[in-house]
Amino acid sequence: MRSRLLLWAALTAFLIDQISKYLVVHVMRVAEGNIEVLPPLLVFKYGENRGINFGLFQGNSDAARWVLIGISVAVCIAVAIWLWRSAPTKVMLLSGGLLIGGALGNVVDRVLYGYVLDFLNMSCCGINNPFVFNLADVFIFAGAIGLVLFDNKKAS
Numbered sequence: 402m403r404s405r406l407l408l409w410a411a412l413t414a415f416l417i418d419q420i421s422k423y424l425v426v427h428v429m430r431v432a433e434g435n436i437e438v439l440p441p442l443l444v445f446k447y448g449e450n451r452g453i454n455f456g457l458f459q460g461n462s463d464a465a466r467w468v469l470i471g472i473s474v475a476v477c478i479a480v481a482i483w484l485w486r487s488a489p490t491k492v493m494l495l496s497g498g499l500l501i502g503g504a505l506g507n508v509v510d511r512v513l514y515g516y517v518l519d520f521l522n523m524s525c526c527g528i529n530n531p532f533v534f535n536l537a538d539v540f541i542f543a544g545a546i547g548l549v550l551f552d553n554k555k556a557s
Contacts, residue, residue, distance in 0.1 A: 403494060407484060410498020411505070414544075418506035418537040425520045441524040448519035448533035466511055473508045477501045480548070488553065496547025503540030510537075 425431050425445055436445035451461055452469075477500075484497045510517040519533040 403489065404485065406491060406494040407481070407498045407501070410495045411502035412498075414499045414502025414537070414540040415506050415509075416502075418503060418535060418540065419509065421536050422506075422510070422518045422520070426518050431520050435522075441529070444522045444524070445520045446522040446533050449514075449516040450519050450533075451516045463515075466515055470508050470511050473504045473511075477504050490551060490553050492551040493548060493553065496544045496551060498544070499540040500544025500548065503537035503544065506537035506540075507535075 425436075426447065429436060429445070431445045432447040435447075438445060451466070480497050480500055484494060487493075489497070507517045517535065517537075519535045519538075521535060522530060522533045524530040
């Protein structure tokens, strides 16, 4: 029963990520030009991320791509095993599912394209943010924060 919530959360995050990328990149064709949704707060900008978040550890080699895929899959397996062996709360299972679904969404991009498709850009208050990201990144971040904040085994 507890693994069902983890699986559904992961599947939902994965599908939302992949559908959003398909719509914005392939249907709306953001690569042909920026799409101002709520400028400057939300602008769709095309990006190809061959590294990790915010373009760190950029690598154009096929080896770097497969190393990042391997690390992502290893993290997904480790989180699933950790949650399976512990007595996680529902929030922890949901958080773990978000992290796993987001990570696998980016893995699929790396397998299909050789890079992660990014399209979200957010700026505010006179600060021009040059970075782009995707919903998988949001799910990974939210899932990781949720696992840390709602870990029922934390020392008091």
